[in-house]
Amino acid sequence: MNDLTGFLFLLLILVFYVYTYWTSVKRNRIPHFRSLAGLVALEEMVGRATEMGRPVFHSTGLGTLYSSGVGTVLASFVVFSEVANKCAQMNTELIVGIGAAEHIPIITALAEQAYAVAGVPENLNYNDLVFLGGTQSALVAAIMEIMDSRAPSSFLVTGSYGADIATYGGLAREYGTLSLCGTTNTYQYPYAVAAYDYWLIGEDFLAAAAVISKDPVQISNIWAGDLFRFTLCIIMAIGVILSWVGYNITQYLTM
Amino acid sequence: MGITDTVRKLLTRRTFVQGMLIILLIIPLSRPLGLPILIGEHSRAFYRIVEELPPNAKILFSQVTPVVLMGDLIPQAIPVTYQLVSLAKERNWKLYFVGIGSPDGILQLIDSEIWATIGWPEEYGLKYGEDWCNLGFVAGGDISWSTFGSDIRAVVQYDREGNNIDSLPMMQDVNSVADFDIIFNNGEYNTVIVRQWGEPYGKPLMLLCLTGAVVQDVEPFYRAGQVKEYLAGVRGGADYELLVNRPGKAIASLDAISISHIFLIGLIALGNVLYFAEKKEKGRNSL
Amino acid sequence: MTVSSDPGMWVAALFIISAYSIIVRDNPFYRLAERTMVGAAAGVLTVQGIENIRKLAWMPIMDGKVVNIIPLLVGLLIFTRISKEYSYLSRYPIVLMLGAGIAAGMVRSIPAEIIKQTTGLFAPIPSGATALDILGLIIVPLFAATTLLFFTYTREHTGGLGILTKIGRYALMFGLGANFGNMVATRTSYVIQPLQVLLYQWLGIRI
Amino acid sequence: MNLLRKREISVYLLFITSMVFIVQYYLPGFDPLDSLISLLGNWAVVFSAMAMGLGLLNLATNSVRKIQKRSKEWYFDAWLLFIMLLVLVLGGIGGAKDERYLWIFNNVYQQLSPTFFGFAYLYMCSVAVLTFRVANWETALLMLGGVLVMIGNIPFIQVYTGAFVSLKDWIFAIPSRGVFTAFRISMALGFVLIGIRTLLGIERGYMGAEES
Numbered sequence: 001m002n003d004l005t006g007f008l009f010l011l012l013i014l015v016f017y018v019y020t021y022w023t024s025v026k027r028n029r030i031p032h033f034r035s036l037a038g039l040v041a042l043e044e045m046v047g048r049a050t051e052m053g054r055p056v057f058h059s060t061g062l063g064t065l066y067s068s069g070v071g072t073v074l075a076s077f078v079v080f081s082e083v084a085n086k087c088a089q090m091n092t093e094l095i096v097g098i099g100a101a102e103h104i105p106i107i108t109a110l111a112e113q114a115y116a117v118a119g120v121p122e123n124l125n126y127n128d129l130v131f132l133g134g135t136q137s138a139l140v141a142a143i144m145e146i147m148d149s150r151a152p153s154s155f156l157v158t159g160s161y162g163a164d165i166a167t168y169g170g171l172a173r174e175y176g177t178l179s180l181c182g183t184t185n186t187y188q189y190p191y192a193v194a195a196y197d198y199w200l201i202g203e204d205f206l207a208a209a210a211v212i213s214k215d216p217v218q219i220s221n222i223w224a225g226d227l228f229r230f231t232l233c234i235i236m237a238i239g240v241i242l243s244w245v246g247y248n249i250t251q252y253l254t255m
Numbered sequence: 256m257g258i259t260d261t262v263r264k265l266l267t268r269r270t271f272v273q274g275m276l277i278i279l280l281i282i283p284l285s286r287p288l289g290l291p292i293l294i295g296e297h298s299r300a301f302y303r304i305v306e307e308l309p310p311n312a313k314i315l316f317s318q319v320t321p322v323v324l325m326g327d328l329i330p331q332a333i334p335v336t337y338q339l340v341s342l343a344k345e346r347n348w349k350l351y352f353v354g355i356g357s358p359d360g361i362l363q364l365i366d367s368e369i370w371a372t373i374g375w376p377e378e379y380g381l382k383y384g385e386d387w388c389n390l391g392f393v394a395g396g397d398i399s400w401s402t403f404g405s406d407i408r409a410v411v412q413y414d415r416e417g418n419n420i421d422s423l424p425m426m427q428d429v430n431s432v433a434d435f436d437i438i439f440n441n442g443e444y445n446t447v448i449v450r451q452w453g454e455p456y457g458k459p460l461m462l463l464c465l466t467g468a469v470v471q472d473v474e475p476f477y478r479a480g481q482v483k484e485y486l487a488g489v490r491g492g493a494d495y496e497l498l499v500n501r502p503g504k505a506i507a508s509l510d511a512i513s514i515s516h517i518f519l520i521g522l523i524a525l526g527n528v529l530y531f532a533e534k535k536e537k538g539r540n541s542l
Numbered sequence: 543m544t545v546s547s548d549p550g551m552w553v554a555a556l557f558i559i560s561a562y563s564i565i566v567r568d569n570p571f572y573r574l575a576e577r578t579m580v581g582a583a584a585g586v587l588t589v590q591g592i593e594n595i596r597k598l599a600w601m602p603i604m605d606g607k608v609v610n611i612i613p614l615l616v617g618l619l620i621f622t623r624i625s626k627e628y629s630y631l632s633r634y635p636i637v638l639m640l641g642a643g644i645a646a647g648m649v650r651s652i653p654a655e656i657i658k659q660t661t662g663l664f665a666p667i668p669s670g671a672t673a674l675d676i677l678g679l680i681i682v683p684l685f686a687a688t689t690l691l692f693f694t695y696t697r698e699h700t701g702g703l704g705i706l707t708k709i710g711r712y713a714l715m716f717g718l719g720a721n722f723g724n725m726v727a728t729r730t731s732y733v734i735q736p737l738q739v740l741l742y743q744w745l746g747i748r749i
Numbered sequence: 750m751n752l753l754r755k756r757e758i759s760v761y762l763l764f765i766t767s768m769v770f771i772v773q774y775y776l777p778g779f780d781p782l783d784s785l786i787s788l789l790g791n792w793a794v795v796f797s798a799m800a801m802g803l804g805l806l807n808l809a810t811n812s813v814r815k816i817q818k819r820s821k822e823w824y825f826d827a828w829l830l831f832i833m834l835l836v837l838v839l840g841g842i843g844g845a846k847d848e849r850y851l852w853i854f855n856n857v858y859q860q861l862s863p864t865f866f867g868f869a870y871l872y873m874c875s876v877a878v879l880t881f882r883v884a885n886w887e888t889a890l891l892m893l894g895g896v897l898v899m900i901g902n903i904p905f906i907q908v909y910t911g912a913f914v915s916l917k918d919w920i921f922a923i924p925s926r927g928v929f930t931a932f933r934i935s936m937a938l939g940f941v942l943i944g945i946r947t948l949l950g951i952e953r954g955y956m957g958a959e960e961s
Contacts, residue, residue, distance in 0.1 A: 002777050006652040013941060031696035065636065066793035067396030068650055070643030071940040074947060077954040101587075101804030102639065102797050105623040105632040106955050127814060131584075131807035136323050137862040138583035140869075141576040148568065149821070162323070163729060163869035170872025173879070174269055184939070186932045187467060190722035191873065193715075194880040194891070202932055203693045206939030209952055211695075217951050223696045225942045232934065233687045236660055240683040243664035250661040254653070266878050273565045273871040277733070284737055285747050290905035322859050323866035326735030327728045358590045359859075362845055367855045394594045394798075397646045398770075398790035409787050412605075413597065415846075450654050466902075467728040470721065470921045471929045475662055489731045490904060504742070507749050508734045509904045515730040516903045520896055522878045527892075530882045550856035557857060561864040565871070573822060577829040579865055582858045584801075584808055585836025591798030593845050598791045613792035617799035624806070633759045633956055635796040640947075640955055641766025642786075642793045648767075648944035649774045655937035659930045678923040685927025686934075693935045710931075715887045717928030719894025720920045722877070727902050729870035736864045 004255040012231065016224035024220040031223050038180055038200035039211050042079075045154035045178050046086040049093075057152035058083050059097035059143055059168070060107060061159020062136065069160055071206055072184045076159030077106055078209040079182055083156060084114035088123065095128045095150055099139055099159065104131060140164050147171050158182035158205070169195025182208065259532045266526060279518050283510035290510050298494030301461065301484045305338055308437065310346045314339065315435040318352055319442030320360035324465065329368045330492030330505035331463040332441045337373040338499050343387070344380040349425050350387040351435070353411070355399050358392040360442055362415065365389065372503070384423040391415030400444075400451035404432040432456045439463065445472040449481050459483040466490060544746040555744040558736045685713040760950035767948050808833060894920065
């Protein structure tokens with residue numbers, strides 16, 4: 001058996017999930033859920049674009065689907081389908097910058113579905129689902145071009161990026177667009193916080209789906225995460241205090 | 256009106272800030288100011304470890320520098336590779352180059368930046384296939400790293416030149432990462448290499464990494480003993496150019512890095528002075 | 543100072559200057575560099591993709607491992623995305639890719655990040671430790687726990703949790719600032735590299 | 750055929766594929782499983798490479814449409830198409846070691862990529878100037894951390910005084926390390942949770958919730 005402790009931790013999260021699922025779905029006791037400023041802003045960002053008659057521009061980022069960072073890519077798709085739903089309902093022009101070629105089928109399906117649910121499938125402009133070239137530098141060049149030629153009023157940058165997040169934040173300030181950044185790349189948090197109007201960093205971004213849907217099945221999953229978080233903090237406290245006095249419990253955590 | 260408005264106009268005009276940055280970099284790059292530098296401890300230790308490598312050592316060099324990050328990664332690779340190839344013949348070292356996950360470094364940059372600067376290995380008396388080889392690019396994420404670690408031939412059948420790796424004499428008794436004596440990595444993937452090659456096989460890891468990567472990825476592993484030594488960014492490259500006595504691009508850029516930091520700190524200070532000046536003005540107007 | 547006579551170096555230099563010309567103002571040369579970047583990147587990625595297909599599927603098939611025809615056929619399903627009628631078939635190669643990624647993200651990140659970072663906090667009080675050492679031994683786990691609690695969702699940040707998450711928020715801001723400062727050196731070299739190409743390789747300036 | 754249309758088939762297939770990788774991770778050494786996951790790993794790379802075809806198609810159709818409509822600066826889109834096809838033909842036929850392909854790679858792609866990526870530094874500075882303000886406690890701490898570390902990173906400062914360097918090292922060893930330890934744990938927990946939601950078919954970010 002490889003990584004027994006990791007397996008036990010995964011099992012613990014699943015056990016918490018069974019408990020929270022059973023409590024919130026079966027006994028209808030749904031915990032209070034902290035709202036995320038970034039997600040509340042989605043409504044305002046699309047609304048502002050509708051009033052000003054200018055497009056919303058959403059860049060969904062890079063990231064291969066087969067690598068361990070795919071969670072970030074999935075969270076980006078979730079935020080995108082929410083933006084697409086709002087744009088379809090408010091009949092706002094939507095431009096989508098697709099970073100990786102393998103995202104094209106997914107983004108197209110999500111866009112089609114958003115406009116179908118809103119009952120206006122003919123409003124979806126396939127020409128505005130734009131592939132940006134596939135590398136970080138191609139994204140910088142293509143996004144600079146779109147910001148200049150289409151002058152969107154709201155600009156969303158979500159998913160997996162590198163240092164180019166600072167460039168897009170600077171562009172948003174320069175063109176005076178309302179901007180939101182969603183990322184899990186810890187190196188880029190300072191730029192998300194400094195340059196963008198709204199931000200969803202780390203776990204906030206990954207939990208976006210549950211917060212948007214308000215579906216008890218999803219919320220109980222996040223609740224299970226919180227229970228595990230408290231457990232981990234207790235393990236951390238015990239381990240640290242014991243380690244101060246010279247007793248290291250690392251061997252129990254790396255079986 | 257007056258000063259605060261003109262200063263604000265200047266600070267918010269991109270052309271001023273970015274234009275000044277470019278000019279302030281060009282000056283020290285074309286006429287280095289010769290500011291003194293102190294060779295860091297990590298650089299000295301890195302150099303000593305390579306000097307003291309035993310004869311007949313098998314050395315794996317993972318070259319995974321993407322083109323966009325070459326500015327902060329290639330400056331270290333050049334002097335370190337120079338030290339390796341210049342000692343390889345007399346110490347009978349075997350150098351294996353490979354690139355997993357990022358193609359640019361192993362397919363193009365190793366030729367256009369490293370060999371083009373220090374000369375091809377053949378000029379140091381090394382024979383391809385016997386003393387050094389380029390195993391080329393292996394696509395994929397964590398899985399490719401772990402598979403290469405346990406069974407090289409599961410992911411690499413042909414080297415970069417396209418000939419079968421079993422036809423290379425130096426590949427005879429090399430089947431997994433366990434067969435190497437020391438591993439260098441130039442690029443990102445620091446955590447992946449510790450996880451997939453460091454821990455399972457206990458091989459000494461020598462990282463040539465980004466300056467920015469030190470805090471979160473490299474230093475914690477170094478302190479935990481999972482990384483033997485590391486060389487960070489252009490700063491490490493400049494130290495190493497001095498150690499191998501081949502001054503080059505890294506030393507030439509240190510003054511520019513100093514100027515860039517000082518200019519940015521100055522701008523931030525100016526931004527704060529402006530902020531408080533405006534606040535006072537707003538306070539006076541609202542009385 | 544001998545200017546380079548290599549035409550390739552002139553092309554490189556003119557493209558670098560065109561790209562940086564956006565700093566002054568937008569102009570046709572910048573537009574040319576912008577479109578060249580996107581076109582060249584798509585081309586290079588596709589060539590690297592073809593190399594992958596050649597190495598991972600075509601050459602093994604030529605060597606007799608016929609099972610590698612399957613990925614080529616299943617991979618073609620991605621192109622059904624173009625037809626409205628059969629676009630659902632494009633889900634299948636996508637799902638196979640996702641399977642590898644989601645599994646790696648779930649199982650590999652627990653030991654590598656959750657356990658490794660937690661056990662990294664355990665450190666004995668060294669003999670003859672100064673006040674600063676002890677302060678450090680307290681601050682690191684305190685900031686780690688409070689910042690971790692900052693990401694709690696199903697409980698309002700009030701009362702005891704409120705105080706802890708406030709510490710976490712201030713620690714978070716200070717940590718972000720420090721990381722911002724540390725990136726200045728790395729990112730300066732992203733601009734120094736093309737400038738060195740212009741100054742040393744194109745204009746031939748010797749230092 | 751309409752069986753394949755149903756979404757549940759994709760959810761089950763995703764569950765099975767992931768379980769193969771998860772079981773192999775926890776129980777390595779079981780040969781058929783090991784070779785299966787390295788096979789699937791290679792197939793995933795082949796799919797990703799083939800998906801580039803969709804990317805080229807998207808770029809090409811957008812460019813051709815703008816050329817036909819003679820939209821603003823359509824000639825630049827014609828140039829984009831030309832460069833893309835040129836690189837594709839040279840590299841595709843001649844392989845990644847073709848002379849002319851390497852000429853374009855070394856003199857165009859390898860020069861423009863770092864240049865455009867370098868805008869991250871230029872915009873980082875123009876943003877820092879406007880946001881590093883002592884407006885409240887939080888931005889003050891953001892600025893304090895940034896400036897102290899920057900001073901510590903100035904190469905020649907270290908020759909005159911080691912004070913800033915040791916302050917910088919302390920900031921990274923203690924406060925910054927605590928914060929980023931939490932970021933990495935929190936992110937990993939987020940990956941596990943979004944993985945569970947996706948495997949159980951609750952989270953359908955990859956194909957949309959309802960039948961379109």
